[in-house]
Amino acid sequence: MGKSSRKKTRDTAAPAEGGVGPRQPCPCGSGRRYKACHGAADGPPQAFVARPFEGLASESDLIALRELVPAASAPLRLKGSDRAVRLCTLLPGAAPAMVREDGAVWLGLQVQHNFGDPARDLGAVLEKALTAEAGVVGLTDAPGEGPRLQDLIEDAPLDITVHDGFAFWIDDVEEQTPAMLAALEQANGAVNPTARLAGVDAAYWTNVGPKEHLRWVMPEPEDELLSALAKLHVQGKDALVEGGRLVGMFRAHGLLVPVWDLPVGTGAEVLEAPTAAFATDLAEVLAAGAELTSEERSARSGLANRQVTIR
Template sequence: MAKKSRTKARDRATEGGVGPREPCPCGSGKRYKACHGSTGGVFVSRPFAGLAAERDLVALREFVPSATAPLTVGDRTVLLGSLLPMAAPAMVRDSGEVWLAMQVRHAFGDPSRDLGAVLEKAIAADEAGIVGLVDPPGPGARLQDLVADEPIEVTVHDGFEWWLGDVEERDQAMADALEQANGAVAPTARLSSVEAAYWVDAGSKEHLRWVLPQDENALLDALARLHAAGEDSIADGSKLVGMFRAHGLLTPVWDLPPGTGAAVLEEPVAAFEGRLVEALDAGGDLCAEERAARSMLANHQVTLR
């Protein structure tokens, strides 16, 4: 009896609502106690909530290979990048400009707090170089506390030439590193007709990945209604194949025929957004066909890595 009680105690959910033996919500595949639970912090499922740029921040962190956006931090401008040289969390350039990277996994439980701690260290640095975190950042400013709460102007790049934009003399090591980094970049474009939708050419297929802000259950219901009605296509030959969850938001993914490109998606995606709003407002119970569509969509989890 005592052994059973101890087992229940070990499996009891933590303060963050995740049991120590349950899979970590970050998607690592590890148990919570061996991943984010080992840091002593509580996992924050939607770390960028409340920021006007939340959806684009999720995109830059999860799947946009090379992009930049200026951030207003007090009286300074910080360059936010998807990825920095040597996978640095942040860099202070020779000019004194601060660069901050989104695609860094500190595993301390709250990416917004991690980014806030790195950003504060970089701004306070006295000399150029790489800035990062070695120890858990503890309580303190999160990204929401530091940056202006406004949409960000994302520039998607074909490669990482912007890494060396302020470097006057380039050596062979720089050239080799740049060539290697550029070789891993899939052509990507941000659509302008809607927010946080990105076209990507993955080689054998093209995709549209669209970070959406709605509550997950309501969004699944709406997508199921559109799918059952045959109204979820966004271009000739396109197919809604599933979605993935990242930082508390759903990102539906459409497969596109090779050669589709980004430009032809602008009007169809804007039209789909209108249909989605109507489906979200519809309310009521799903019919049998819609329930089947919802189950299919919920079970088709797209893997990016």
């Protein structure tokens, strides 16, 4: 009698094109495998939205503030209300929102929960905060149907302030206790110097110690953008500064984010002119839309395969 196999039966079927395999990370960002999250029969009731901030004037910057920038804020204007709302990258304890003593609402982008559609999560938290007393406001369950962020705010480019640290957390607090200041000092210790470039949209320089990077959230369709970047690479126009190079890219909330490595000591200011020139060259190549040469196809394949981590 042959020995019975001890190998467990596994689902080896390949996912459909554009789909997610059962053992792959769930694209909602929960950190769980797809089969245990949105791929489960009783998975989260809220559908995953690949491009949650689509249509907003500051879509690219919203993605950068949610995924890349440690400390930044921007005022939001509510539809039909003059209530003060401040969008923040991160709030104390990663709180989804805080209602301040003066009634202002602070809305956090970098939060621990993710129910599949960050825009709906933000809308639910903001709607809840607008009727709450002073203190922390959050979600314990998926918000279900309801307004998304786009439904609640006036759509206009964000007036973003990138902060050196989190001192803005307590800029409206009169009595700053030693415990409060100690917590602030600890939070500031994790902040890498970051600056938003003024000449182009959603491009952020950062110094991570041994390296400097430029991470640029681009709204163009991915296939067209990859082809255009490949053309500029072959033309030798993608280095930005001497010693810099386009090392790869990652995807965040439906958009592509190219990443450049920069020589230590570059800083943000010297990137203004070359990034503006690169943006002009990129727009021209995108508008031309010519077929790729064999060299450009090879460059495109290399770019597509060079995935880098977000942080």
